Amino acid sequence: MKSEKFNNGWGVDIDFPLQGREAKPRDIGLTMILDKGLGLNQTKDLLEIAANYIDFHKLSFGTSALYRPKVLEEKIELIKSYGIDIYPGGTYLEVAVTQGKLDEYLNRAKELGFTAIEVSDGTIELTSSLRSAIIKKAVDLEFKVLSEIGKKDKKKQFKMSKMIKQLKQDIDDGAYKVIVEARESGKGISIYNSEGELDEFKMEQLLLGAYDGNDIMWETPLKKQQVKFINALGSNVNLGNIAPSDILALESLRVGVRGDTFKTSLSEEDSIFKTAFLQKDNDIDEF
Amino acid sequence: MKSEKFNNGWGVDIDFPLQGREAKPRDIGLTMILDKGLGLNQTKDLLEIAANYIDFHKLSFGTSALYRPKVLEEKIELIKSYGIDIYPGGTYLEVAVTQGKLDEYLNRAKELGFTAIEVSDGTIELTSSLRSAIIKKAVDLEFKVLSEIGKKDKKKQFKMSKMIKQLKQDIDDGAYKVIVEARESGKGISIYNSEGELDEFKMEQLLLGAYDGNDIMWETPLKKQQVKFINALGSNVNLGNIAPSDILALESLRVGVRGDTFKTSLSEEDSIFKTAFLQKDNDIDEF
């Protein structure tokens, strides 16, 4: 195995089994967390341990509207200070759009210090020209735009052809990445069945349809989904809707120090370690 | 949509889609959290972010017996300072009753600073006169009494007629609210089937049987249960057994800034936003 020294805090020369993990700042291998309301100290705690493994921090749905302004501003400042982009959940933008208050929404987001904006139509209906206009407006205001494709209602799921068309249009309009919706539950939405199992055919269709597979960020709230994507697309796949308490566990999967992805790095020849190790110190009679 | 300015910390004139949310202090729209052992700093963190959205704080089952007294007293003081009622889980009262030590239990709870008491027979058997006597005794000691109806054992579930009778009796005896048991899991108990799906007929029976539907607090640990109740009974339904990490997510549901309840606020006429918005700035040729 080739050496990979990415941030091994353990401090000895043990390589990570999966190699080539990108370090921050990076445009691939992004991790986005879903924050449903961490307090300021919890946030500090998380960042102290895991800031190197987080690229985007989402204050989910409309939760940002429920903070006291002072606390919200302090939290945004704190997260940015660790080199992490922060943005409000897409649903709150949808509320603003419905009320004809997009400008107020974007201006206030700028004022509060948010660095990114999610543009989605998970609940409302948006024509594609309106969607384009919103994305362009946010880009003009120098937000990183994460657009999202997919409906939150199980009964209103898009066809793949529509998702692919929208994905490419969003990139044309200036979106930084396009998120594939899975909600917090990861079940019964877009590319997942009601058990949260990935429909690999749909995943492949999206990858083939995109200009670049790295344009996509996959919402993978469930561990089995994270494992699936890392084993299929490698350490540097973009993954979102990660629970804050799962950040180190996900990074363990990305670098191969958790069983589910470690095993994929073990080839037949690794079995040589059975004989190479410890022989000088021990009588070993059974192999 | 009519305006609703309840605590929008975002600080701009974006209305909450669901209106009429009561502000604290309130007697409807109560939220009760189930705390399995938050540390002091976690508690502070939670309250700083979410105290406006919490009415009752339960130290679940008998966990209060496992704190060191100094830590317990400090925690109780902290929670009360944010205008939140705090009480020990019902199971510990059941233990005390079984040992003939109700007086010691209530006096010590008073001494520790608890402001409310749960009276339940989730595990033990209580005659209805004994239950009445306990509720009255707690009321006399100036506790807010939350009584609970329902058995923890799946095989010992009550008939609805018995639940309704008990509910009314408890209110007659001075209970502030009557909680419908669902445990931490929300499955296979009282009004929920083994998948946690609500039996709407049973819900309606309880509502019809009660003096006032607002006398009831529904334990809804699962998100799908919270959505169901808010969509059925509105923003100001009383909900309990909420995980501390879900408080902002629940409040988002209550005011309609999460997809599941936002959609119920979108009527046909909302589709006017498709044409009303952005037209001066953009060429939009597709609607």
Add this chain to the structure above:
Amino acid sequence: MKSEKFNNGWGVDIDFPLQGREAKPRDIGLTMILDKGLGLNQTKDLLEIAANYIDFHKLSFGTSALYRPKVLEEKIELIKSYGIDIYPGGTYLEVAVTQGKLDEYLNRAKELGFTAIEVSDGTIELTSSLRSAIIKKAVDLEFKVLSEIGKKDKKKQFKMSKMIKQLKQDIDDGAYKVIVEARESGKGISIYNSEGELDEFKMEQLLLGAYDGNDIMWETPLKKQQVKFINALGSNVNLGNIAPSDILALESLRVGVRGDTFKTSLSEEDSIFKTAFLQKDNDIDEF
């Protein structure tokens, strides 16, 4: 019921329904937590509330490799200061072994302050002589050794006869306890079926096969598994892979102040409390 005063912080003479709970330091009734990346303040918070109920603290899988050294050292020091053993997850040892770097691994673990080591072959293959050699080497370095039996891959599960043989061999080689693998999910592994239900026959086989049932620590991440083991084997069964947020809930089960185990302590004669209580103060006409 006989009296049991173990750490009742509530501060009155209410007995715990399940008796005989061992206090720390102890060799039975151990609780091991699975820590996927708690921050320093969260860790402090947890320990302040629950240190009396934790014996082993595991930094799961390879997460310890993802901390910055300074933070890792501070965390280890903090946990040890509360009289708790701390160790890195077994997978990281397996990575080191695969790379022929066991000595570096153990030396660095010593240097960092870890007090225990997990020896497992959940993902890699180890001959039994190599496994023996690793355990002995760790024992020689004065680590408490927790060995683990069982495969992480559902398709590679061991036969019970092999698990029993390994269990006894590990104890012979100096292991302090032998952990039965269940992963974080608790499903489809070793003694659990795909729903996380315990195979009681396998549990009994292991108990019968062991030199002493107390040599075994059972991974029980799910509440229903904790209930099952406490009801079957008593308050002082060794349990592992407990989520940090569940520590007080588990201890409540161990001492019987949660419904699931409280009821096992209620015998027929307890129903005397129905008549013995409150009679002097109340007219009670119904029993």
